Amino acid sequence: MPSLIVRDVKNGRVKEIELAKRRFTIGKSDWNDLVLPRDSVSREHCVLFERGESFFLRDLESRHGTTIKGEPITGDVQLKDGTRFELGGFEVQFRQARQRKSREELTSSLEAKSGHGRSGQRSGAKPKGTDAYRALKMHCHTELLESKELKRVDFETIEEEQARQMTERVLVRIIKGLEENKRLVGFDRRKLLKEVLDEALGLGPLEDLLRDDNISEIMVNNAETVFVETRDQGMILSEAKFSSDEQVVHVIRRILAPIGRRINEQTPICDGRLLDGSRVNAVIPPLAVSGPSLTIRKFPKDRLGIADLVKFGSLSEDMGKLLDLAVSERLNICISGGTGSGKTTLLNVVSSFIRPGDRIVTVEDVSELKLDQPHVVTLECRAPNLEGEGAITIRDLLKNCLRMRPDRIIVGECRGGEALDMLQAMNTGHDGSLTTIHSNSPRDCVARMETLVLFAGMDLPSKAIREQISSAIHLIVQQTRLHDGARKVTAITEITGIEGGVVTMQDIFKYEQTGFDEKHKVLGSHIATGNIPKFVQNLRRRGIEVDMSIFQRKDGPAAERPGRRRRR
Secondary structure, three states: OOOHHHEEEOOOOOEEOOOOEEEEEEOOOOOOEEEEEOOOOOOOOOOEEOOEEEEEEEEOOOOOOOOEOEEEEEEEEEEEOEEEEEEEEEEEEEEEOOOOOHHHHHHHHHHHHHHOOOOOOHHHHHHOOHHHHHHHHHHHHHHOOOOHHOOOOOOOOOOHHHHHHHHHHHHHHHHHHHHHHOOOOOOHHHHHHHHHHHHHOOOOOOHHHHOOOOOEEEEEEEEEEEEEEEEEOOEEHHHHHOHHHHHHHHHHHHHHHHOOOOOOOOOEEEEEEOOOEEEEEEEEOOOOOOOOEEEEOOOOOOOOOHHHHHHOOOOOOHHHHHHHHHHHHHOEEEEEEEEOOOOHHHHHEEEEHOOOOOOEEEEEEEOOOOOOOOOEEEEEEEEEOOOOOOEOOOHHHHHHHOOOOEEEEOOOOOOOOOOHHHHHHHHHOHHHHEEEEEOOHHHHHHHHHHHHHHHHHHOOEEEEEEEEHHHHHOOOEEEEOOOOOOOEEEEEEEEEEEOOOOEEEEEEEEEEEEEEEEOOOOOEEEEEEEOOOHHHHHHHHHHOOOOOHHHOOOEEHHHHHHOOOEEO
16 A cells, blocks of 8 residues: 655654545645644645556645645646655655555455454454445545536535535436446445435434434444444444544544534544534544544433423432522532533533523533523633644633623533632632532542642642632532433532531432342432521521422421531
8 A cells, every 4th residue: 555654854753644545635724634733734735646556746736835856846746656745844755555456455454454344343254245335435435526516616605405415416426327337236326325425524424323312422432333322222332334444533523623623643632512512522543542532422402401300310309499499599509420420411401590680601611501591601612723822721711701790600510720710709709600520429529629729730728728618619419320321410418617627518318229120220219318408597597488398308307307417
């Protein structure tokens, strides 16, 4: 297989790239096959393409040009083994393969190298016809790229539906040509048309998975292995496959492009979101050794309310009333839980209790919250540019939002030094603020928050940090994903103060597990502990009516069985 030896003249770093495609673009934008992130390189600088048995080089009207031996190239230049060309501070050497392979052999070679087959085994165990079908798809993609009709269209300026119709019209002609040459015998014409269109303009094999409401999470381990989490069966292996690892990377870049984020060899990890708000995380080689990885946590089409969570058994009706009361009366709440436990979903639901007249400012790494209130300002972090500059962090946004006259501040997640800024905001008049944090219990939540405050670089004593926490946070809502995959609120805990330098707290509600049913589903119930929150007593003194029955235990009134306060 032909390859390119790329040397960075500035630092002397060298890497080798295989030419696994008939058309191979070079530039600084993420959609190129070889990304060279430098200002001296144009967005689409040059292209290498295969014609007959040879590769040719063409400059794409780049700003600084492409040169061979110092002379700018014009037209198409045939590349021979060892030919060197320069662009934007990089020197590239073309190396011709000793033995050329057909497209079908090339596909098989790539699959054998990855060690995966159609069913997750070696390529030798693949169903008959898989290689031929992939070769047909590659042929269709190549013909689309070389279509003169599509080359004249600026796809960035037309509607998505119009772009799909134009591409489909060209693709239909290509497939008819395959039928005339009898290359479609044994294959479904409509399936080929749909899959190539999804790959060319959409997210390829992910399109059907994203449309399936039964799927809550999609996990792409590599081109051949895609797992999904379903609402009825849990984690299962999907039949969806990508044609290559390059296609996975292409889909990742297509997801990130609309939100201004990039992924390449310099920044191989990135968080993003789909247009519907679904959360996306991507990792590509060299960090992802088994192949590019993509994780999508789907955002529900219909926004959930507290009644839906009660219906699902995530919490009880009395717990919902307490949260409604706490948010309405401007208590500071921290939602605690592990990864994938449903913290963001619960934060969305709880935020619906905020009064319509309040000015809300949300601060998130990637915007996920969907608030219905009319007075909302959404702030989102910004990743650094290609030179590593211009990053805007959560701490920067949180400090700025204090100057925006917010009534409520919602921080999507505290995972660093912004925990200190959040506590300070809660303690300086911004009551009713909400945030989430990763921890396994209310006790762990306080300890982790203390640790995160130290990330701010302030050498504060533990006692001072705990005093800030005890005066800032009123309620900790613990969200847990149980062994059967069910997501439940397992505790609503009130921070009652500090004694002897130790934060004290008491459970208001908790979830008690009693066992498993015949389908291994967790059995249990939400119960009130009988403890009366301190803030309720303050509300009653202010003349605010509170339904005290929600704090009663099932076997008696709350006053008969006062709970003991616990200390961290």
